[in-house]
Amino acid sequence: MNNRNAFAISSLIVLGMLLLSGWAWTVIPEGYSMPVHYGLDGTPDRYGGKFEGLLLIPLIAAVLTMLFAVIPRIDPRAHNLIRSKKAYSITWLAVTVLLLVLQAAMILQALGWQVDVVTIVSAGVGVLFTIIGNYLGKVRSNFFFGVRTPWTLSSEHSWNKTNRLGGRLLFGLGISCILAALTNASQIFLMLALGGSVGISLFLIIYSYLLWRDDSTRQNVER
Numbered sequence: 001m002n003n004r005n006a007f008a009i010s011s012l013i014v015l016g017m018l019l020l021s022g023w024a025w026t027v028i029p030e031g032y033s034m035p036v037h038y039g040l041d042g043t044p045d046r047y048g049g050k051f052e053g054l055l056l057i058p059l060i061a062a063v064l065t066m067l068f069a070v071i072p073r074i075d076p077r078a079h080n081l082i083r084s085k086k087a088y089s090i091t092w093l094a095v096t097v098l099l100l101v102l103q104a105a106m107i108l109q110a111l112g113w114q115v116d117v118v119t120i121v122s123a124g125v126g127v128l129f130t131i132i133g134n135y136l137g138k139v140r141s142n143f144f145f146g147v148r149t150p151w152t153l154s155s156e157h158s159w160n161k162t163n164r165l166g167g168r169l170l171f172g173l174g175i176s177c178i179l180a181a182l183t184n185a186s187q188i189f190l191m192l193a194l195g196g197s198v199g200i201s202l203f204l205i206i207y208s209y210l211l212w213r214d215d216s217t218r219q220n221v222e223r
Contacts, residue, residue, distance in 0.1 A: 003072055003082075006089035010065045010096045017058040017103055024054055024107045034110045038118050041186065053110065057103040061096055068092040071144045080140035087135035088145055094131045098124045122181035122189045129174030136167030147204050151212030158211035158218070162204055169200045 028034070034053030035044030072081045072088070081088055101124050102117075109115040139146040141159045146152070147166045152159040173196045180189035212218050 001089040002085050003069065003089055003092075006092045007065065007069045009093055010061075010068070013093075013096045013100055014058060014061045014065055017061055017100055020103065020107065021054040021058055024110070025050055028054075028110055032110070035106065035117070041118075053106060054103075057099050057106075061099045064095060064099075065092075068095075075142050075144050077140075077142045080142045081145065084139045084142070084145065087139050090135060091132055091145070094128050098128055118186060119181055119184060122186065122193075123178050125193060126174045126177030126179075126181055126189075129177060130171050131174075133167045133169070133171030133174055136170060137164035139163055147208065149205050149208045151208040151218075155212040155215045155218035157215040158208045161211050162208040165207065166200065166204050169204075173197070173200065 028050060030050075032050065033047035034050060035046070036048040036053055036056075037044065037046035039045045068088075072078050075081055098121075102121050105115050105117045105120045109117055136146060137160075141153065141156060142148075143153065146159070147162045149158075149162075152162050173192060176196070177189055177192050180186075180192055
């Protein structure tokens with residue numbers, strides 16, 4: 001899959017989200033307050049009008065679609081993003097699909113369905129982590145996608161090994177998040193998703209520096 005195909009599919013998903021919102025707008029009564037934020041127990045703790053509840057997520061998806069489309073055109077190492085097109089495109093679509101799932105779950109709940117939005121979205125975040133983790137080690141050096149530190153960006157050796165390890169760690173974190181979500185362990189999920197992400201990031205920063213320091217060819221970076 002290339003970026004052009006990903007843009008077409010992502011645009012169709014966004015269009016579908018807008019059509020879904022348009023349909024829901026006619027079904028949900030005027031003045032109805034939609035849940036737009038949830039506590040850890042899955043109970044809504046903030047409500048908003050139909051504009052926020054029905055259009056905000058599609059608008060976010062549209063903006064992200066444009067950003068994903070533009071990034072390969074402005075990255076100084078765009079040729080490496082082109083070489084990483086499968087990983088980039090699949091990540092792009094995974095993010096868009098996650099937003100679609102979130103919007104659909106919120107609309108179904110607003111229509112009276114018994115939908116556990118928090119569990120669905122938490123599991124979706126875990127799936128997103130596993131997808132990104134599965135492809136991270138295959139991403140070539142660039143300025144927008146992957147584990148980007150001053151040391152990975154100035155050493156191919158550091159980039160490759162850091163992203164491979166980061167991919168494995170993120171995949172494992174994703175599996176853990178899915179299990180926590182499916183067992184309704186929302187607090188554990190939150191600790192894993194936030195604490196795990198921060199911990200992995202800090203570890204990879206140090207790891208990338210150590211690899212860079214020991215790389216005698218660290219100045220030989222493709223541009």
